[in-house]
Amino acid sequence: MALMGLFLLFTLYIISLHDKEGSLSPMAKTFFxxxxAKFLLLGDLTEKEAASGDGEAGLTGGELAWPKRANRVAPADDVVVTDVETPAAVSETTRQPTRxxxxxxxxxxxxRNLIRMAEEQVMKNEQQVSDYTLLTQVLDRLCLVLYxxxxxxxxxxxxYLGK
Structure with missing residues:
Protein backbone atom coordinates (compact mmCIF):
# COMPACT_ATOMS: atom_id res chain seq x y z
CA MET A 1 0.00 0.00 0.00
CA ALA A 2 2.86 2.34 0.83
CA LEU A 3 4.47 1.72 -2.58
CA MET A 4 1.20 2.47 -4.32
CA GLY A 5 0.81 5.75 -2.41
CA LEU A 6 4.41 6.77 -3.08
CA PHE A 7 4.17 6.14 -6.81
CA LEU A 8 0.80 7.89 -6.90
CA LEU A 9 2.50 11.01 -5.54
CA PHE A 10 5.24 10.66 -8.17
CA THR A 11 2.55 10.39 -10.85
CA LEU A 12 0.80 13.54 -9.61
CA TYR A 13 4.09 15.44 -9.86
CA ILE A 14 4.69 14.10 -13.37
CA ILE A 15 1.21 15.20 -14.43
CA SER A 16 1.91 18.70 -13.13
CA LEU A 17 5.09 18.80 -15.25
CA HIS A 18 3.28 17.89 -18.46
CA ASP A 19 1.98 21.35 -19.41
CA LYS A 20 4.99 23.32 -18.18
CA GLU A 21 6.36 25.79 -20.72
CA GLY A 22 9.99 26.33 -21.58
CA SER A 23 12.86 24.04 -22.26
CA LEU A 24 15.05 21.75 -20.21
CA SER A 25 18.68 22.40 -19.49
CA PRO A 26 21.03 20.74 -21.98
CA MET A 27 22.36 18.36 -19.32
CA ALA A 28 18.85 17.24 -18.25
CA LYS A 29 17.80 16.95 -21.89
CA THR A 30 20.80 14.76 -22.67
CA PHE A 31 20.38 12.56 -19.60
CA PHE A 32 16.60 12.08 -19.64
CA ALA A 37 14.77 7.19 -22.91
CA LYS A 38 17.00 4.69 -24.71
CA PHE A 39 17.39 2.69 -21.48
CA LEU A 40 13.60 2.56 -21.06
CA LEU A 41 13.16 1.47 -24.71
CA LEU A 42 11.55 4.72 -25.83
CA GLY A 43 14.28 5.54 -28.34
CA ASP A 44 16.15 8.81 -28.64
CA LEU A 45 13.52 11.49 -27.92
CA THR A 46 15.88 14.33 -28.85
CA GLU A 47 15.76 13.06 -32.46
CA LYS A 48 11.95 12.72 -32.37
CA GLU A 49 11.63 16.29 -31.23
CA ALA A 50 13.78 17.56 -34.10
CA ALA A 51 12.03 15.36 -36.67
CA SER A 52 8.49 16.33 -35.61
CA GLY A 53 9.16 20.06 -35.87
CA ASP A 54 7.90 20.35 -39.47
CA GLY A 55 4.76 18.23 -39.14
CA GLU A 56 3.75 14.74 -40.06
CA ALA A 57 5.33 13.03 -43.02
CA GLY A 58 2.21 11.25 -44.28
CA LEU A 59 0.68 13.85 -46.60
CA THR A 60 2.39 14.64 -49.90
CA GLY A 61 1.18 18.15 -50.55
CA GLY A 62 -1.38 17.27 -53.19
CA GLU A 63 1.07 15.88 -55.75
CA LEU A 64 0.28 12.57 -57.35
CA ALA A 65 2.77 9.74 -57.20
CA TRP A 66 2.43 8.90 -60.90
CA PRO A 67 3.48 11.23 -63.73
CA LYS A 68 0.78 13.14 -65.56
CA ARG A 69 0.85 12.61 -69.31
CA ALA A 70 -0.18 15.60 -71.36
CA ASN A 71 -1.45 13.65 -74.37
CA ARG A 72 -3.82 10.85 -73.31
CA VAL A 73 -4.67 10.01 -76.93
CA ALA A 74 -1.14 8.82 -77.57
CA PRO A 75 -0.48 5.23 -76.55
CA ALA A 76 1.50 4.37 -73.47
CA ASP A 77 5.28 4.28 -73.61
CA ASP A 78 6.81 1.76 -76.05
CA VAL A 79 3.46 0.70 -77.57
CA VAL A 80 3.03 1.04 -81.33
CA VAL A 81 -0.47 1.25 -82.82
CA THR A 82 -0.54 0.07 -86.43
CA ASP A 83 -4.15 -0.96 -87.07
CA VAL A 84 -5.76 2.53 -87.13
CA GLU A 85 -6.74 3.13 -90.75
CA THR A 86 -9.55 5.68 -91.00
CA PRO A 87 -9.91 9.16 -89.49
CA ALA A 88 -13.42 8.19 -88.27
CA ALA A 89 -11.94 5.41 -86.18
CA VAL A 90 -9.39 7.83 -84.75
CA SER A 91 -12.01 10.44 -83.86
CA GLU A 92 -14.24 7.79 -82.29
CA THR A 93 -11.38 6.51 -80.13
CA THR A 94 -10.34 10.04 -79.11
CA ARG A 95 -13.81 10.97 -77.84
CA GLN A 96 -13.95 8.39 -75.07
CA PRO A 97 -10.47 9.09 -73.62
CA THR A 98 -11.34 12.79 -73.62
CA ARG A 99 -14.36 12.13 -71.40
CA ARG A 112 -6.02 17.66 -54.18
CA ASN A 113 -8.68 19.67 -52.36
CA LEU A 114 -9.20 16.86 -49.83
CA ILE A 115 -5.45 16.55 -49.23
CA ARG A 116 -5.12 20.32 -48.81
CA MET A 117 -8.01 20.38 -46.34
CA ALA A 118 -6.52 17.43 -44.42
CA GLU A 119 -3.14 19.16 -44.22
CA GLU A 120 -4.77 22.33 -42.92
CA GLN A 121 -6.66 20.32 -40.30
CA VAL A 122 -3.48 18.52 -39.20
CA MET A 123 -1.60 21.80 -38.91
CA LYS A 124 -4.45 23.33 -36.94
CA ASN A 125 -4.72 20.40 -34.51
CA GLU A 126 -1.01 19.70 -34.19
CA GLN A 127 0.34 20.54 -30.78
CA GLN A 128 3.88 21.63 -30.24
CA VAL A 129 5.71 18.94 -28.28
CA SER A 130 7.77 20.58 -25.56
CA ASP A 131 10.74 19.19 -23.69
CA TYR A 132 8.61 18.80 -20.60
CA THR A 133 6.07 16.67 -22.45
CA LEU A 134 8.83 14.33 -23.55
CA LEU A 135 10.28 14.38 -20.04
CA THR A 136 6.95 13.30 -18.59
CA GLN A 137 6.86 10.34 -20.99
CA VAL A 138 10.29 9.26 -19.77
CA LEU A 139 9.46 9.79 -16.09
CA ASP A 140 6.16 7.96 -16.42
CA ARG A 141 7.86 4.92 -17.93
CA LEU A 142 10.60 5.13 -15.28
CA CYS A 143 7.98 5.10 -12.51
CA LEU A 144 6.30 2.08 -14.05
CA VAL A 145 9.59 0.16 -14.24
CA LEU A 146 10.55 1.13 -10.68
CA TYR A 147 7.10 0.14 -9.39
CA TYR A 160 10.47 -13.91 4.29
CA LEU A 161 9.92 -11.41 7.09
CA GLY A 162 6.46 -12.83 7.83
CA LYS A 163 7.86 -16.18 8.99
Whole structure:
Protein backbone atom coordinates (compact mmCIF):
# COMPACT_ATOMS: atom_id res chain seq x y z
CA MET A 1 0.00 0.00 0.00
CA ALA A 2 2.86 2.34 0.83
CA LEU A 3 4.47 1.72 -2.58
CA MET A 4 1.20 2.47 -4.32
CA GLY A 5 0.81 5.75 -2.41
CA LEU A 6 4.41 6.77 -3.08
CA PHE A 7 4.17 6.14 -6.81
CA LEU A 8 0.80 7.89 -6.90
CA LEU A 9 2.50 11.01 -5.54
CA PHE A 10 5.24 10.66 -8.17
CA THR A 11 2.55 10.39 -10.85
CA LEU A 12 0.80 13.54 -9.61
CA TYR A 13 4.09 15.44 -9.86
CA ILE A 14 4.69 14.10 -13.37
CA ILE A 15 1.21 15.20 -14.43
CA SER A 16 1.91 18.70 -13.13
CA LEU A 17 5.09 18.80 -15.25
CA HIS A 18 3.28 17.89 -18.46
CA ASP A 19 1.98 21.35 -19.41
CA LYS A 20 4.99 23.32 -18.18
CA GLU A 21 6.36 25.79 -20.72
CA GLY A 22 9.99 26.33 -21.58
CA SER A 23 12.86 24.04 -22.26
CA LEU A 24 15.05 21.75 -20.21
CA SER A 25 18.68 22.40 -19.49
CA PRO A 26 21.03 20.74 -21.98
CA MET A 27 22.36 18.36 -19.32
CA ALA A 28 18.85 17.24 -18.25
CA LYS A 29 17.80 16.95 -21.89
CA THR A 30 20.80 14.76 -22.67
CA PHE A 31 20.38 12.56 -19.60
CA PHE A 32 16.60 12.08 -19.64
CA UNK A 33 15.63 12.45 -23.29
CA UNK A 34 18.63 10.65 -24.73
CA UNK A 35 20.16 8.13 -22.33
CA UNK A 36 17.25 7.39 -19.99
CA ALA A 37 14.77 7.19 -22.91
CA LYS A 38 17.00 4.69 -24.71
CA PHE A 39 17.39 2.69 -21.48
CA LEU A 40 13.60 2.56 -21.06
CA LEU A 41 13.16 1.47 -24.71
CA LEU A 42 11.55 4.72 -25.83
CA GLY A 43 14.28 5.54 -28.34
CA ASP A 44 16.15 8.81 -28.64
CA LEU A 45 13.52 11.49 -27.92
CA THR A 46 15.88 14.33 -28.85
CA GLU A 47 15.76 13.06 -32.46
CA LYS A 48 11.95 12.72 -32.37
CA GLU A 49 11.63 16.29 -31.23
CA ALA A 50 13.78 17.56 -34.10
CA ALA A 51 12.03 15.36 -36.67
CA SER A 52 8.49 16.33 -35.61
CA GLY A 53 9.16 20.06 -35.87
CA ASP A 54 7.90 20.35 -39.47
CA GLY A 55 4.76 18.23 -39.14
CA GLU A 56 3.75 14.74 -40.06
CA ALA A 57 5.33 13.03 -43.02
CA GLY A 58 2.21 11.25 -44.28
CA LEU A 59 0.68 13.85 -46.60
CA THR A 60 2.39 14.64 -49.90
CA GLY A 61 1.18 18.15 -50.55
CA GLY A 62 -1.38 17.27 -53.19
CA GLU A 63 1.07 15.88 -55.75
CA LEU A 64 0.28 12.57 -57.35
CA ALA A 65 2.77 9.74 -57.20
CA TRP A 66 2.43 8.90 -60.90
CA PRO A 67 3.48 11.23 -63.73
CA LYS A 68 0.78 13.14 -65.56
CA ARG A 69 0.85 12.61 -69.31
CA ALA A 70 -0.18 15.60 -71.36
CA ASN A 71 -1.45 13.65 -74.37
CA ARG A 72 -3.82 10.85 -73.31
CA VAL A 73 -4.67 10.01 -76.93
CA ALA A 74 -1.14 8.82 -77.57
CA PRO A 75 -0.48 5.23 -76.55
CA ALA A 76 1.50 4.37 -73.47
CA ASP A 77 5.28 4.28 -73.61
CA ASP A 78 6.81 1.76 -76.05
CA VAL A 79 3.46 0.70 -77.57
CA VAL A 80 3.03 1.04 -81.33
CA VAL A 81 -0.47 1.25 -82.82
CA THR A 82 -0.54 0.07 -86.43
CA ASP A 83 -4.15 -0.96 -87.07
CA VAL A 84 -5.76 2.53 -87.13
CA GLU A 85 -6.74 3.13 -90.75
CA THR A 86 -9.55 5.68 -91.00
CA PRO A 87 -9.91 9.16 -89.49
CA ALA A 88 -13.42 8.19 -88.27
CA ALA A 89 -11.94 5.41 -86.18
CA VAL A 90 -9.39 7.83 -84.75
CA SER A 91 -12.01 10.44 -83.86
CA GLU A 92 -14.24 7.79 -82.29
CA THR A 93 -11.38 6.51 -80.13
CA THR A 94 -10.34 10.04 -79.11
CA ARG A 95 -13.81 10.97 -77.84
CA GLN A 96 -13.95 8.39 -75.07
CA PRO A 97 -10.47 9.09 -73.62
CA THR A 98 -11.34 12.79 -73.62
CA ARG A 99 -14.36 12.13 -71.40
CA UNK A 100 -12.25 9.82 -69.24
CA UNK A 101 -9.58 12.47 -69.06
CA UNK A 102 -12.11 15.07 -67.92
CA UNK A 103 -13.45 12.72 -65.26
CA UNK A 104 -9.92 11.91 -64.14
CA UNK A 105 -9.00 15.59 -63.92
CA UNK A 106 -12.14 16.24 -61.86
CA UNK A 107 -11.25 13.38 -59.50
CA UNK A 108 -7.65 14.54 -59.10
CA UNK A 109 -8.77 18.09 -58.35
CA UNK A 110 -11.15 16.72 -55.71
CA UNK A 111 -8.32 14.64 -54.26
CA ARG A 112 -6.02 17.66 -54.18
CA ASN A 113 -8.68 19.67 -52.36
CA LEU A 114 -9.20 16.86 -49.83
CA ILE A 115 -5.45 16.55 -49.23
CA ARG A 116 -5.12 20.32 -48.81
CA MET A 117 -8.01 20.38 -46.34
CA ALA A 118 -6.52 17.43 -44.42
CA GLU A 119 -3.14 19.16 -44.22
CA GLU A 120 -4.77 22.33 -42.92
CA GLN A 121 -6.66 20.32 -40.30
CA VAL A 122 -3.48 18.52 -39.20
CA MET A 123 -1.60 21.80 -38.91
CA LYS A 124 -4.45 23.33 -36.94
CA ASN A 125 -4.72 20.40 -34.51
CA GLU A 126 -1.01 19.70 -34.19
CA GLN A 127 0.34 20.54 -30.78
CA GLN A 128 3.88 21.63 -30.24
CA VAL A 129 5.71 18.94 -28.28
CA SER A 130 7.77 20.58 -25.56
CA ASP A 131 10.74 19.19 -23.69
CA TYR A 132 8.61 18.80 -20.60
CA THR A 133 6.07 16.67 -22.45
CA LEU A 134 8.83 14.33 -23.55
CA LEU A 135 10.28 14.38 -20.04
CA THR A 136 6.95 13.30 -18.59
CA GLN A 137 6.86 10.34 -20.99
CA VAL A 138 10.29 9.26 -19.77
CA LEU A 139 9.46 9.79 -16.09
CA ASP A 140 6.16 7.96 -16.42
CA ARG A 141 7.86 4.92 -17.93
CA LEU A 142 10.60 5.13 -15.28
CA CYS A 143 7.98 5.10 -12.51
CA LEU A 144 6.30 2.08 -14.05
CA VAL A 145 9.59 0.16 -14.24
CA LEU A 146 10.55 1.13 -10.68
CA TYR A 147 7.10 0.14 -9.39
CA UNK A 148 7.30 -3.31 -10.98
CA UNK A 149 10.84 -3.83 -9.66
CA UNK A 150 9.91 -2.69 -6.16
CA UNK A 151 6.88 -5.02 -6.14
CA UNK A 152 9.06 -7.89 -7.30
CA UNK A 153 11.41 -7.18 -4.38
CA UNK A 154 8.73 -6.37 -1.78
CA UNK A 155 6.63 -9.52 -2.16
CA UNK A 156 9.44 -12.01 -1.40
CA UNK A 157 10.73 -9.77 1.41
CA UNK A 158 7.34 -9.70 3.12
CA UNK A 159 7.04 -13.46 2.73
CA TYR A 160 10.47 -13.91 4.29
CA LEU A 161 9.92 -11.41 7.09
CA GLY A 162 6.46 -12.83 7.83
CA LYS A 163 7.86 -16.18 8.99
Missing amino acids: LHYM LEAALEEQTSCL VISLAVAVPMTM
